[in-house]
Amino acid sequence: MTYLAKRLLTFPLVMLGVSILVFVAIRMVPGDAITAMLGTEAGLLTPAQRQALAAYFGIDQPILVQYGHWLLGVFKGDLGISVIHGKPVLGIILERFPLTLELALLSMMIAILVGLPAGIFAATRTEKLSDLGVRIIAMIGQSTPNFVTGLLLIYALSAGFGILPTMGEFTPLTVDPLKNLGQMILPAITLGFAFAASVARISRSAMLDVLSEDYVRTARSRGAPKRWVIWRHALPNALIPVVTISGVEFGYLLGGAVLVEQIFALPGLGRLVLEAILQRDYALVQGCVLFIAFNFMVVNLLVDLAYVALDPRIRLGEGS
Amino acid sequence: MISPLLSVSNLHVGFGRDLVKTEIVKGVSFDLSAGETLAIVGESGSGKSVTALSINRLVDFGGGRITAGSIMLSRADGTTVDIATAKEPVLEKIRGGEIGMIFQEPMTSLNPVLSIGRQIAESFRLHRGLTGRQAEAAAKDALDRVRIPDAARRLKYTPNQLSGGMLQRVMIASALACNPRLLIADEPTTALDVTVQAQIMALLAELKRETGMGMIFITHDIGLVAGSADKVMVMQAGEAVEQGPLDDILDRPQHAYTKHLLSAVPHFQSGRAARADFARQQKQMAALKVEGLTVRFPVSGSIFSRSPGSVHAVENIGFDLMPGETLAIVGESGSGKSTTARAILGLVKPIRGDFSTPGTNAATRTDPGVQMVFQNPYASLNPRLRIDSILAEPVIAAGEPVTAKTRERMAMLLKRVGLPEDSLERYPHQFSGGQRQRLCIARALMLNPKILVLDEAVSALDVSVQARVLELLIDLQKEYGLAYLFVSHDMAVVERIAHRIAVVYAGQIVEIGDAASVLSNPQHSYTKRLISAVPTIDRRQQHFEIDTRQIPSLVRPAGYEPPQADWRGFGGDHRARVEA
Numbered sequence: 001m002t003y004l005a006k007r008l009l010t011f012p013l014v015m016l017g018v019s020i021l022v023f024v025a026i027r028m029v030p031g032d033a034i035t036a037m038l039g040t041e042a043g044l045l046t047p048a049q050r051q052a053l054a055a056y057f058g059i060d061q062p063i064l065v066q067y068g069h070w071l072l073g074v075f076k077g078d079l080g081i082s083v084i085h086g087k088p089v090l091g092i093i094l095e096r097f098p099l100t101l102e103l104a105l106l107s108m109m110i111a112i113l114v115g116l117p118a119g120i121f122a123a124t125r126t127e128k129l130s131d132l133g134v135r136i137i138a139m140i141g142q143s144t145p146n147f148v149t150g151l152l153l154i155y156a157l158s159a160g161f162g163i164l165p166t167m168g169e170f171t172p173l174t175v176d177p178l179k180n181l182g183q184m185i186l187p188a189i190t191l192g193f194a195f196a197a198s199v200a201r202i203s204r205s206a207m208l209d210v211l212s213e214d215y216v217r218t219a220r221s222r223g224a225p226k227r228w229v230i231w232r233h234a235l236p237n238a239l240i241p242v243v244t245i246s247g248v249e250f251g252y253l254l255g256g257a258v259l260v261e262q263i264f265a266l267p268g269l270g271r272l273v274l275e276a277i278l279q280r281d282y283a284l285v286q287g288c289v290l291f292i293a294f295n296f297m298v299v300n301l302l303v304d305l306a307y308v309a310l311d312p313r314i315r316l317g318e319g320s
Numbered sequence: 321m322i323s324p325l326l327s328v329s330n331l332h333v334g335f336g337r338d339l340v341k342t343e344i345v346k347g348v349s350f351d352l353s354a355g356e357t358l359a360i361v362g363e364s365g366s367g368k369s370v371t372a373l374s375i376n377r378l379v380d381f382g383g384g385r386i387t388a389g390s391i392m393l394s395r396a397d398g399t400t401v402d403i404a405t406a407k408e409p410v411l412e413k414i415r416g417g418e419i420g421m422i423f424q425e426p427m428t429s430l431n432p433v434l435s436i437g438r439q440i441a442e443s444f445r446l447h448r449g450l451t452g453r454q455a456e457a458a459a460k461d462a463l464d465r466v467r468i469p470d471a472a473r474r475l476k477y478t479p480n481q482l483s484g485g486m487l488q489r490v491m492i493a494s495a496l497a498c499n500p501r502l503l504i505a506d507e508p509t510t511a512l513d514v515t516v517q518a519q520i521m522a523l524l525a526e527l528k529r530e531t532g533m534g535m536i537f538i539t540h541d542i543g544l545v546a547g548s549a550d551k552v553m554v555m556q557a558g559e560a561v562e563q564g565p566l567d568d569i570l571d572r573p574q575h576a577y578t579k580h581l582l583s584a585v586p587h588f589q590s591g592r593a594a595r596a597d598f599a600r601q602q603k604q605m606a607a608l609k610v611e612g613l614t615v616r617f618p619v620s621g622s623i624f625s626r627s628p629g630s631v632h633a634v635e636n637i638g639f640d641l642m643p644g645e646t647l648a649i650v651g652e653s654g655s656g657k658s659t660t661a662r663a664i665l666g667l668v669k670p671i672r673g674d675f676s677t678p679g680t681n682a683a684t685r686t687d688p689g690v691q692m693v694f695q696n697p698y699a700s701l702n703p704r705l706r707i708d709s710i711l712a713e714p715v716i717a718a719g720e721p722v723t724a725k726t727r728e729r730m731a732m733l734l735k736r737v738g739l740p741e742d743s744l745e746r747y748p749h750q751f752s753g754g755q756r757q758r759l760c761i762a763r764a765l766m767l768n769p770k771i772l773v774l775d776e777a778v779s780a781l782d783v784s785v786q787a788r789v790l791e792l793l794i795d796l797q798k799e800y801g802l803a804y805l806f807v808s809h810d811m812a813v814v815e816r817i818a819h820r821i822a823v824v825y826a827g828q829i830v831e832i833g834d835a836a837s838v839l840s841n842p843q844h845s846y847t848k849r850l851i852s853a854v855p856t857i858d859r860r861q862q863h864f865e866i867d868t869r870q871i872p873s874l875v876r877p878a879g880y881e882p883p884q885a886d887w888r889g890f891g892g893d894h895r896a897r898v899e900a
Contacts (some may be wrong), residue, residue, distance in 0.1 A: 020819070038822050193663045213424060213428065214425060214428040214429040215428065215429055215430055215431040215432070217381065217423070218380060218423065218430065218431075218439075218491070218494075219383075219431070219442070220378055220381060220415065220423075221376060221378055221415055221416065221420070221421040221423075221495070222415060222416035222442055222443050222446060222494065222495075222497075223411075223412045223413065223414070223415035223416035223443075224416075224442065224446060225408075225409075225412050225414070225416055225449060228446070232442075233431050233434070233436075236431075236433045236434070237432070237433055285593070310433065311432070311433050312432070312433060312479070313432055313433075313480045314479040314481065
């Protein structure tokens, strides 16, 4: 348990580093909230007006002072006020996050349910047509940009079957689960396809490695049939790299999927960040990045804990 | 006539796409009766393992196919089945149920993520249909049978929590779980220490007596054969060149290859084969003098707790080594023999103690006059470097320019170690294991050293190659007056090359002295145990005692200092530590 404590201690340190980076980086980009809002007309402002606006946005002070103010707020649980939304940043994020989380979970479900069996299937039929098929599809899945997949899906459904995907105002899961799933299923498939492709590839190669291990031969020498060998001996060992990949991809998805959210008109975290950056909504960008970094660390921690559950040789906190 | 348990005739096995071209087993035939042990002896590539894997058709999973011949097994129900043509469902019944198998590497042959209990219980689930509690109870009985103490608790262990010897017992327990009529043991003790090997062999012999099963025992160690087999089959290049009863093969070999195996291969002869070509002179300067060498590795604690102590890997070791002399350091894995060698090369830092060579650089504690040859010639040559670059490395490392003279020396040394001169333009993969080790020796000699540290330098080589490399080492020693520090676990090899022997146990020298004297008249209880465990062709059908003693832990609490040792002399320079 000291391991867990140590890991949790690193959380604030990493987040402090991340926040400093974002704070500085976003202010190094030319332009500020005023030009973002007024465009070329910002040039028409008198210095006094500009000064007043800067004070309103809180960007008139030295960067260190700004950072100090912001950090103090963070400790009180206040991530600041979004300029474009005029609401507390934390509230906006928490409003958007359930959608992103749901989308990420659905995609991962698809990836595990489709990708893992496909990878195992291919590994047990190496160099046969079915293996080749899985590998080609996986290659396509990994190399097709997800906006292409998304658009093709919409096109196929509307042109091919005459069904239009449910668009319009987003309905949260808690309000109407069926309608919500109807809206979420296509984007989830879009993201899940690429996700499943990498899971399939990694599980195929991990499975192949494991199947040539001595202990698999031992299991066969005991008379274990093929299925038994695969499910009881090979899979628990092959899962370790699959968990790694899934963790990383899931972590990314928690940061939002900008293009897919855009195509399917979903108000997720990805679009929120994009808008915030374009509008120079400093508080919102900082809040989002901090939130995403936190999620990523939580996912990483869960992945590490999964290793321990999967492999008794791994003892966390020793050595490294 | 009673039909034998197993009857193999004209077995052919091929691999890959072209089954004829890549034929590994070329027409092998033999019979085995219940209660009999057949030893299949041969060097790597002789087809002995493929033959073994064909008998339960595991060879199918490695890309092999039986192309001709039959493998008739008489089953428990009295029927006979031809394994060569049997279908997979039948084979699944036979494997584990009627033919058990144990493998060379117990460390990799057990699933690392499953408890050993589950892996043993698996046989009962598969063949007896046991589940849950019943399967667990059966697994516990199986562990008891292989004399693992505290079996109930150990069932929950995963393989990483057990030693190699223990794991091999677990393997045996799982292979014998369903009382197979035939056990195939593929080099079951090659990866284990010699005293552990003796225990495993004893266990197998005892279990064989208990159950009356037949056994096929594959090995490259003909000494081990003498202690356990009834019949021997010698294989070379996929063919059985000779087979017959044990005594016939060992005492009256007919085939040239069998004779070669028996004569060229180092066999342990209890000191009778020790070298007598060196005598220490009075007042000679030692090439290497080691005093009180101590190496400890701290056991890492967590940041919240203090380090619980340290591993006392090497404790107060001292010896001297004369020019032209070989001192062998023998001991089992974990005894600290390799750490001693590494400390002398400056590869690990001793916490105390001193060693000096005539050319030691006081600042760096290194000496270009001390060079090393490592165990694995496949891993110790960079595959991307040409041989001339590899041989130039020690020169460059010593800060000397590579000149025409250097190249001259390369060519001379290559010739000296018995490699063709055009080797300089080749890459390591173009050489065999024995040739690679010759390259490593040539590399070690580039700087004209006084001392060579040979860490298990012939252990990775095939037995007949071992003999030739040992001969080369002896010749080079005489020619250049080299002092050898020869680290090895293999007593037969040590007997051939050592003038003096230091026996290391749990980080300390327990006995040291003249090779012939130590080997023929061991004094310390550990040396006695070690030497009695070495298989020899003199001891036939030997009954080993089962001994479950474990090597003591070397972890000591912080600040622990071992008590001063008392020594007793046994004539000449033969001394042994007095035991409490």
